[in-house]
Amino acid sequence: MPTADAKIVVLTAPGEGLPEGMEALKKEAEVHLAEDGSTLRNAIPGAAVLCVTDFRTDALSEAWAAADNLQWIHATSAGVDALLIPPVRESDIPVTNARGVFxxxxxxxxxxxxxxxxxxxxxxxxxxxxxxxxxxxxxxxxxxxxxxxxxxxxxxxxxxxxxxxxxxxxxxxxxxxxxxxxxxxxxxxxxxxxxxxxxxxxxxxxxxxxxxxxxxxxxxxxxxxxxxxxxxxxxxxxxxxxxxxxxxxxxxxxxxxxxxxxxxxxxxxxxxxxxxxxxxSAHMAGDFFGWRKALSEQFIENFHRWQAGDPLQNVVDKAQGFIGTN
Amino acid sequence: MPTADAKIVVLTAPGEGLPEGMEALKKEAEVHLAEDGSTLRNAIPGAAVLCVTDFRTDALSEAWAAADNLQWIHATSAGVDALLIPPVRESDIPVTNARGVFxxxxxxxxxxxxxxxxxxxxxxxxxxxxxxxxxxxxxxxxxxxxxxxxxxxxxxxxxxxxxxxxxxxxxxxxxxxxxxxxxxxxxxxxxxxxxxxxxxxxxxxxxxxxxxxxxxxxxxxxxxxxxxxxxxxxxxxxxxxxxxxxxxxxxxxxxxxxxxxxxxxxxxxxxxxxxxxxxxSAHMAGDFFGWRKALSEQFIENFHRWQAGDPLQNVVDKAQGFIGTN
Known part of the structure; x- marks a missing residue:
């Protein structure tokens, strides 16, 4: 159930810090940062929302057992391959992505x-x-x-x-x-x-x-x-x-x-x-000036839908590995 | 007056030879090649048509006095600046260009x-x-x-x-x-x-x-x-x-x-x-594979119009220095 003081964990690549535009979330949620398996394992207990900004992450497997309240995983990337480890696929937890931004x-x-x-x-x-x-x-x-x-x-x-x-x-x-x-x-x-x-x-x-x-x-x-x-x-x-x-x-x-x-x-x-x-080129084709902020805004907009109990946008078909439009 | 055995001089850059696609003209006209001021001066007497494929040419001034029968000048380029020397501007001879090809x-x-x-x-x-x-x-x-x-x-x-x-x-x-x-x-x-x-x-x-x-x-x-x-x-x-x-x-x-x-x-x-x-880049933005042949075909098509007494296509406004559409 969404609550006013929902706990959100933002999983970034090591050393990146909270992405531009995510600060705004702190007014409406408890925001924690993680950057690898061990920090994620420490942060994830009680978290309702996980936002993954590192599309290469391998942290989820290590932390999964500690995810005791997870209700939604969002990826700030189009590809969600790194996220779709078997327990995520097999769970009822919806996964959303950054469709459209790039x-x-x-x-x-x-x-x-x-x-x-x-x-x-x-x-x-x-x-x-x-x-x-x-x-x-x-x-x-x-x-x-x-x-x-x-x-x-x-x-x-x-x-x-x-x-x-x-x-x-x-x-x-x-x-x-x-x-x-x-x-x-x-x-x-x-x-x-x-x-x-x-x-x-x-x-x-x-x-x-x-x-x-x-x-x-x-x-x-x-x-x-x-x-x-x-x-x-x-x-x-x-x-x-x-x-x-x-x-x-x-x-x-x-x-x-x-x-x-x-x-x-x-x-x-x-x-x-x-x-x-x-x-x-260095995996950057879609990364325009301001992309991190745009990704944060897209996540926050979806967070507001989640808080309001509205259907999430850009829900991935976990069996297919992408949003099922084709 | 167009005649069946019209004399055409093709003025190219030095050493280029007759451009691809121009050979076909030899069946219907007397085709001469020139590549600088002196070869143009020798070739131009009696010529009714001058086709200039060298957009940087400075040969016209030297040869102009010998142009005793010139009725049309065609440039196989969009720009005709090198051609528009004062006697060409002041003459009644129409100048056409390669509008569209590039x-x-x-x-x-x-x-x-x-x-x-x-x-x-x-x-x-x-x-x-x-x-x-x-x-x-x-x-x-x-x-x-x-x-x-x-x-x-x-x-x-x-x-x-x-x-x-x-x-x-x-x-x-x-x-x-x-x-x-x-x-x-x-x-x-x-x-x-x-x-x-x-x-x-x-x-x-x-x-x-x-x-x-x-x-x-x-x-x-x-x-x-x-x-x-x-x-x-x-x-x-x-x-x-x-x-x-x-x-x-x-x-x-x-x-x-x-x-x-x-x-x-x-x-x-x-x-x-x-x-x-x-x-x-080396003045080549418009020069696709086959451009010389396309330019020759465009000239030959206009030559047929000239032979038939039809209005020439792509006539340059010599006072403006380009085709007057804007």
Whole structure:
């Protein structure tokens, strides 16, 4: 039952402190901070609400036995994979996520990567560093084909922007369907291998679930067109990194823009850093100036709904691992 | 008068040879190649048509006195500044240009530069070269403001793409007007200084004319917002390079993407190469794979109109220096 002095635990990455915008909550709730398994285990007894801002957290397992009053878990991320440990899945506790907050900026990042590949902006920068003037021909963007794997709110926004600049956009969802607003067609994940050869760009915008883990491996890269590029803004483990490195070395695909990795931070000696046709960013595609505050505001708004006994927004289907819209 | 065996001179940059797609003309006309003032002077007597593929040419003055039969000059570029020497301006000879061919790719380049600035793609690449994982926050694109200086076909296509991703786009044309499809408002060039402070991005898409030469100098850069970026895909001399370098050194603007320069190629020791917030490309924004063939086809189509006595397409207003649509 919601109470006026509800206890909220905010679980952050170590050393981060209370996120911007969460201070306001202290007026209406008892707010505790935790940053790893042991501090979470100490803080969680009596807590009704757990807000997880560290999307890589492994603290829940250690603290779970002490969660004696937990009624709601919120993640300030789109992906909830780290949260969905078996006892959370099996419990009746609702899990909500940050659906919507990152969509537009991630879609802008993806479109920017598409254009950067077509116009060889990375090549421009390397030539600039060498102070060399080298005229080249580049690729049009309009008319190119994009396959967005993951037809949730982020994938749909990516589809919308790519379509707005004249690209032909299809999607991959749980089941095939047509007549979609953003996507020309939506294919079922089971058909991935047969449709991959047709696309200039393949964008991974799926959540990490048992169904998507390792989805892109040797066979998928071989199926892609040799001139195609992969863009991953979903989760690192959806791609088999070793197979990706091999595909890049063998020229089976023509490049990759990667914002997420199996191991984050990407180790300093990892071969992916060294490819000229790989664009690397530090899991930041959606993190616009003010994102932490926006995430806090979204959580507080949902907290007010919870206090009032109203239905929570953005409730994750724990069996699927994401909000079930597709 | 058009004749079946019309003599056409194609003036290219030295050593380029006959552009792809022009061979087809040899079946229906006498095609001569020239690549500088002296070869043009030898080739031009008797020629009815001059097709100039070198947008930097200075050959016309030297050869002009020998042009005894010239009836039409075509430029395979959007800008015709190098062609419009006084005797061409004062003659009755129509000048046509390559309107339309480059529009979409240039607009894609501009949108890509906008997104690259917002998402700090250049910073990503430098960190990648150093094998460093550094998370940063970046800027949204939607909601940012763009001023497109030059409301011709290239400027309008830039406006269309920027608007499609949610930016607020205004234009600068010869005269102020509202109710435009691509632009929120179109301001007169005379009002430039007063409106410049309001924009996150200022894009130069104007032709080089006596009215635009040196248009961006010290006062204009001081008027721009310190967080604003300049993008020039028009012509180099529209910007006073010394003033631009000073503005970048003094932090009066936050960056520039430059595809065109007062001196091309940009000299190897030029200070512009060295700014981390300047993106340099080698006058190639519109040059997609197949551009030369597309330009040849556009010229040949116009040649057929000329042969048939039909009105030529894309006739430049020689007094203005561009096609008079705005």
């Amino acid at each position: 969509d537009l900026c991630i879609a802008e990042y993806v479109l920017g990567q598409v254009i950067s590949f077509c116009k060889d902006f990375a090549g421009n920068l390397r030539l600039q560093q060498a102070q060399q003037w080298v005229h080249r021909e580049t690729e049009p963007v309009a008319g190119r084909t994009v396959l967005v794997v993951g037809a949730g709110s982020i994938g749909r926004q990516i589809g919308r922007l790519c379509k707005a600049v004249g690209m032909a956009v299809d999607g991959v969802g749980r089941r095939a369907r047509s007549g979609d607003d953003e996507f020309g067609a939506i294919y079922a994940q089971a058909d991935l291998l047969s449709i991959l050869p047709d696309y200039d760009f393949v964008v991974i915008a799926a959540p990490l679930t048992p169904q998507t883990e390792g989805l892109f491996g040797q066979a998928e890269f071989k199926a892609m067109h040799p001139s195609a590029r992969l863009i991953n803004i979903g989760r690192g483990p959806i791609v088999q990194t070793t197979a990706l490195v091999a595909a890049l070395e063998n020229g089976e695909i023509d490049g990759a823009a990667l914002d997420v990795f199996e191991q984050e931070p990407l180790p300093a000696d990892h071969p992916l850093w060294g490819f000229e046709n790989v664009h690397i | 529009d979409l790719c240039i607009a894609e380049y501009v949108l890509g530069q906008v997104i690259s600035f917002c998402k700090d793609f250049a910073g990503n690449l430098r960190l990648q070269q150093a094998q460093q994982w550094v998370h940063r926050e970046t800027e949204p694109v939607a909601g940012r403001t763009v001023l497109v200086v030059g409301a011709g076909s290239i400027g309008r296509q830039i406006g269309r793409l920027c608007k499609a991703v949610g930016m607020a786009v205004d234009g600068v044309g010869r005269r102020a007007r509202s109710g435009d499809d691509e632009f929120g408002a179109i301001y007169a060039q005379a009002d430039l200084l007063s409106i410049l402070p309001d924009y996150d991005f200022v894009v130069i898409a104007a032709p080089l004319t006596p009215q635009t030469e040196g248009l961006f100098g010290q006062a204009e850069f001081k008027a721009m917002h310190p967080s604003a970026r300049l993008i020039n895909i028009g012509r180099g001399p529209i910007v006073q390079t010394t003033a631009l370098v000073a503005a970048l050194e003094n932090g009066e603007i936050d960056g520039a993407a430059l595809d065109v320069f007062e001196q091309e190629p940009l000299p190897a020791d030029h200070p512009l190469w060295g700014f981390e917030n300047v993106h340099i």
